[in-house]
Amino acid sequence: MPGGPPDAKATVAVDPNVAAAVAAAEAAGPQTGETVRVDSWIWSVRLVKTRSAGATACKGGHVRVNGDRVKPAHSLRVGDEVRLVHEGRERIVVVKRLIRKRVGAPVAVHPYVAALA
Template sequence: MAVEHADDDRTSGTTGPDPNRRTGDAAAAGATGADGNSPESAPAPTSGAGPQEGDAKIAAAVAAAEAAGPKTGETVRLDSWIWAVRLVKTRSMGATACRGGHVRVNGERVKPAYSVRVGDEVRLRGEGRERIIVVKRLIRRRVGALVAAQCYVDNSPPPPPREAIAPAGIRDRGAGRPTKRDRRELERLRGLLGGDHPEDR
């Protein structure tokens, strides 16, 4: 009889470990997860970084601005700085604006070679508005808009609506040269649009 029971055990497959059955440790690990929490209580993965992603972008912009800064002991020209922070499209345009009196630093007209310092207030007139900028970082190379925004504090008033800006100096074809009255009207329009002021000449 004992032999028959042994044969029954071998044929039924109950004497050896079941290869499809999980061991106690593996089953416990699967039920609780690697961190000891059950699958239901495990935190769901987040789809995006949210505020941390924005902080990382700002941190990268600050690092890029620091890398674009001058070496120890070097100065930065005004025309170079306003070009680097994207206030003007080209450096030559920045120099022309300084020579024309459209750029003031701390209320004073300065030359393009003026050495900018942290804390200076730069006022730039052009394109129908006045920009009021406080220097926060000195840089020598032109950078992207996000990096440039980390180099100054913008205290500018909001730009006027587009419909409030009237085109100045447009005359009908064949109207001839402007009269004195026309020139006075043009000067008034230029003053409204931040152009040349007669007292700055």
């Protein structure tokens, strides 16, 4: 429609480096039907600083997946809700993509959707 609001997708500029990094992270991720350990995933998407901090948070009962306390080796699937209490804050995210390797900060926000507390 002429004179109407511009298409939101048309106005957003995507950094080619970020797009390439997202594609690389997806390629390195698990194949269809595979899962990823929760401690590894929360480290990969930069919710905790180290994988051992993720494992410690799980062991201490600070990580819940779909409302249940989980061990570090719990398998995550796309669509799971992850609640993490870390450094005095509660983060609630929904898994959108599974990744195994730690990625840069601009890419780390793509594998999940932040939920409202």
